[in-house]
Amino acid sequence: HKCFFFFLKCSAFATSPVKCDSSKCDAAACKKPDCKCGTHKDACDCCEVCYKCPGEQCVPLFQDKCSGTNHCELEAGAAIITGARGICTAKKALFDTEHHG
Structure with a gap:
């Protein structure tokens, strides 16, 4: 039972919102990233x-964001809470425009 509770505690910590203190932000101290697909805060x-490129x-879990209209597509059954990895891919259409009716 100890392992299960340890896992829950670690999972809650890993998925908790980042704690930020805006008064401690020194933008001048930030390294300027060299990015192929742009940047975000x-x-x-x-x-x-x-941004991650397609x-x-x-x-x-690491706050990775994909560029443009792409999203991080995880494998079926993968859980963000466990640090699942995915690939930045184009979002699929909600409906198929090739079929009419």
Whole structure:
């Protein structure tokens, strides 16, 4: 039972929102990333970090974001809470426009 509770405690910690103190953000101290697919602000809205390009590995637990309209597609049954990895891919259409009726 101890292992199960340890897993739950670690899982809750790993998926908890990042704690940010905006008064401690020194944007001048942030490293300027060299990104092929653009940048976005980190989880604390302080430093610029790279978007993942299509085809790149992404880990939602690590706050990885895919560029443009792409999303991090995980394998079927994979869980973000366990640090599942995915690939940045184009979002699939909600309906097939080739078939009419």
